[in-house]
Amino acid sequence: MSQTFLVAWRRIDEVPVEPIAWLLGVARKVLANERRAASRRAALTDRVSAVPSIVNDPSDAVTDRIRALEALDRLGSWDREALMLMAWERLDYKSAAAVMGCSPSVFKIRLHRARRKLAAILDVPDPSDAERSLLASRPQEAK
Numbered sequence: 001m002s003q004t005f006l007v008a009w010r011r012i013d014e015v016p017v018e019p020i021a022w023l024l025g026v027a028r029k030v031l032a033n034e035r036r037a038a039s040r041r042a043a044l045t046d047r048v049s050a051v052p053s054i055v056n057d058p059s060d061a062v063t064d065r066i067r068a069l070e071a072l073d074r075l076g077s078w079d080r081e082a083l084m085l086m087a088w089e090r091l092d093y094k095s096a097a098a099v100m101g102c103s104p105s106v107f108k109i110r111l112h113r114a115r116r117k118l119a120a121i122l123d124v125p126d127p128s129d130a131e132r133s134l135l136a137s138r139p140q141e142a143k
Contacts, residue, residue, distance in 0.1 A: 003030045071121040071130075079114035086111060 004027040008015055016022050072080050078100070085096040097107035115127035122130045 001027070003034075067122065071118055074121050075114065075117055078110065079117055082107065082111045082114045083118060 004023060007026045007030065008019070008023060014022075072083070075083070082096065082100060085091045085099055089096075091099065093104045093108055093111075096111075097104040100107055100110075102110070112127075115130060119125070119127040119130035124130050
């Protein structure tokens with residue numbers, strides 16, 4: 001109502017002698033403006049709430065990388081090499097076995113053991129989580 005009378009005050013020269021109909025028309029427009037504004041605010045709130053509020057802290061990645069590299073250092077050279085061939089070099093079993101000088105079946109067994117050792121060092125229950133941590137610590141390729 002206050003908005004309606006504010007419009008009337010600002011446009012006093014346009015107010016007719018019988019102002020009721022004119023004031024009701026102004027009030028209708030004021031209410032329509034308020035509804036549109038509320039709709040825009042609601043849409044903005046929806047858009048803002050859709051944006052992820054948790055931003056990954058880059059320092060977490062650095063900490064995870066350091067932890068993974070320290071775990072690698074604690075492994076034996078064969079285990080470390082096998083894990084790096086799979087996680088960093090992304091070789092298949094046959095190619096990695098050729099690099100390591102053994103058969104693919106022997107390589108798979110040794111890789112399984114290396115994954116379990118890495119999981120134990122990182123204190124994670126699932127060896128695949130340990131390897132994902134290792135994969136995340138993979139050096140970036142030169143551009």
